[in-house]
Amino acid sequence: MRGRGDRFEAVLGERGLDRFLVTDLTNVRYLTGFTGTNGAAICGPGVRVFLTDFRYTERAAAEVSEWEIVTVTGDWLAGIAERLAGKVGFEDDHVSVRTFSKLEEKLGESVEVVAAGGTVEGLRRVKDETELALIAEATKLADAALKQTLENAFVGKTEREVADYFEAKVRGFGGTLSFDSIVAAGPNGAQPHAEPGDRVIGRGELVVFDMGAKLDGYCSDGTRTFATGDIGDEGRKVYETVLEAQLASLDAIRPGEKGEDVDNVARKIIGDAGYGEYFGHGLGHGVGLDIHEGPRLSLRSDDVLAANEVVTVEPGIYLAGNLGVRIEDIVVVTDDGILNLSSLPKDLTFVD
Amino acid sequence: MRGRGDRFEAVLGERGLDRFLVTDLTNVRYLTGFTGTNGAAICGPGVRVFLTDFRYTERAAAEVSEWEIVTVTGDWLAGIAERLAGKVGFEDDHVSVRTFSKLEEKLGESVEVVAAGGTVEGLRRVKDETELALIAEATKLADAALKQTLENAFVGKTEREVADYFEAKVRGFGGTLSFDSIVAAGPNGAQPHAEPGDRVIGRGELVVFDMGAKLDGYCSDGTRTFATGDIGDEGRKVYETVLEAQLASLDAIRPGEKGEDVDNVARKIIGDAGYGEYFGHGLGHGVGLDIHEGPRLSLRSDDVLAANEVVTVEPGIYLAGNLGVRIEDIVVVTDDGILNLSSLPKDLTFVD
Secondary structure, three states: OOOOOHHHHHHHHOOOOEEEEEEEEEHHHHHHHHOOOOOOEEEOOOEEEEEEEEHHHHHHHHOOOEEEEOOOOOOOHHHHOOOOOOOEEEOOOEEEEHHHHHHHHOOOOOOOOEOOOOOHHHHHHHHHHHHHHHHHHHHHHHHHHHHHHOOOOOOOOOOHHHHHHHHHHHOOOOOOOOOEEEEEHHHHHHHHOOOOOOOOOOOOOOEEEEEEEEOOEEOOHHHHEEEEEOHHHHHHHHHHHHHHHHHHHHHHHOOOOHHHHHHHHHHHHHHHOOHHOOOOOOOOOEEOOOOEEEEEOOOOOOOEOOOOOOEEEOOEEEEOOOOEEEEEEEEEEEEOEEEEEOOOOOHEEEEE | OOOHHHHHHHHHEEEEEEEEEEHHHHHHHHHOOOOOOOOOEEEEEEEEEEOOOOOHHHHHHOOOOOEEEEOOOOOOHHHHHOOOOOOEEEOOOOOHHHHHHHHHHOOOOOOOOOOOOOOOHHHHHHHHHHHHOOOOOHHHHHHHHHHHHHHHOOOEEHHHHHHHHHHHHHHHHHEEEEEEEEEEEHHHHHOOOOOOOOOOOOOOOOOEEOOOOOOOOOEOOOOEEEOOOOOHHHHHHHHHHHHHHHHHHHOOOOOOOEEHHHHHHHHHHHHHHHOOOHOOOOOEOOOOOOOOOOEEEOOOOOOEEOOOEEEEEEOOOEEOOOEEEOOOOEEEEEOOEEEEOOOOOOOOOOOO
């Protein structure tokens, strides 16, 4: 967490804020290192206060450094309110209407609160070396688990069984899951957010496998689509189109590039192949402590890429009732392009 | 979900609300059956509208009945706003300040919004037969997994290994986890929210095992504390005190009883034994779609128990740096007492 409080303080200065109240637990973790379920951080010029309750005093002492640790014993919001002063930014996108109204009642008259959600998330976009190493390691772990899952074969097993096998491997390697894995065979692959079910995987099907591991809070995210035998002309055409779109959009990534433009590279290739309406989601998203964070690669994105951001690149084509294909890598934006963290081959791979 | 919309509509009538906007996904699921990650429900006299986006149109059709399904294609909040009218209750404890402010901008002039968080949660306290059956089944499943984990022995394994074994069994039986299991041996048991770590479980230790399974969205919750050999006089005294407190508070539960009073039954026994200051949490909580919901059994609770509510009863004593004991059952409040869903013995059980 070294230096994160200082970077944050600099942003407060630019915005004319005297204090910033951070209550979102992921943002609190990012700034202070605290991993418990109740905590808040108050930052200001020379001010670094971390607040928690008695349950987490011990954990805070072990995890939080560079921030003064305060155990609030009475009313939680009162404990926060008495430490706020001047113009105070708060996370309007995370604080509920009710909590905000209770907090306001407890604030001194000289305190002015300003909606400032997204500020810590902005800092989180650019990763430091420790973060990059964890995401790379989590990706390696997930890829190794997927490799073993392939060796264990798909055909004759249910989607759920295949997903369970993968997830047990991730845990066996010391990771946890970034999200519930997707194993979607045949027509189920046409649902981008399918849940693994009781459908037995047959021969000649496309199987979308979207999975990620988490290490020390940091997520990986990757997708491959496998074939369990001959998938026919349309299957092959869809696969080749997605792969071409994926490779071209990877090539387009560099600092200064717009998320919207990178999305458009993939969208144009898929559109030209006649599948434009079957690519119904954005091209990719940032990954870190959250599985979905900034920057976004999508038609609606105003984000401009910067070095050391980590994004997924995951075009897909979904033909309802028939099949789906998605290919996803997770990459670091470097000074002149990308470092691709994903290691599994992308040519159509056949699985028993 | 049958009848839940009607019960909800009756509550709106009592409060003089024309519409109620439900945005918390667990509350949406409770009312409509929808299990996806984007949905909202609008209820009013004769009005049952469920809203989602294109990703979930198919799932909504499969899961949601008795509610008109609307797929919002443009702006999400505008799609909601145009369906609100009159005096509208909203979940102020779940809606963020930012979302609320955006929603307000889109509302017609005749719409008046009223903070009404907790309303659906109030309905959720009393379970119907389907819900009770799922919670009972989840409890059985978790207890069976714990039984097999005991047979696999503790001594010489790390807390993490024991927890992993249990969690794999839960999955093997077709459940998921209600929460990350706690396996806390020796002094780790003194932290009520310990995470299983690399500590190898030795002989003569008390091991707190807090675990739950989830079936079809419904949680179980249970704790036993085991001994891996002779735990000494103090260990035995603490165990007997917690058990006495647990049995006495179970006896005190019936409809009409106050959560505060039931908590006090356990607190008095633990206090009289000289451990009052080492029982630092409430006695119990409701369980359902959430692992923690109403009613609360605690000193600060105003809740009055009613038949078919499901609560945990989990007194504990935590001696920092030394040991911890917690014993927890999950029970249904019946017309004249309780139905205890937990099946594992509570006399001190020795494990290899």
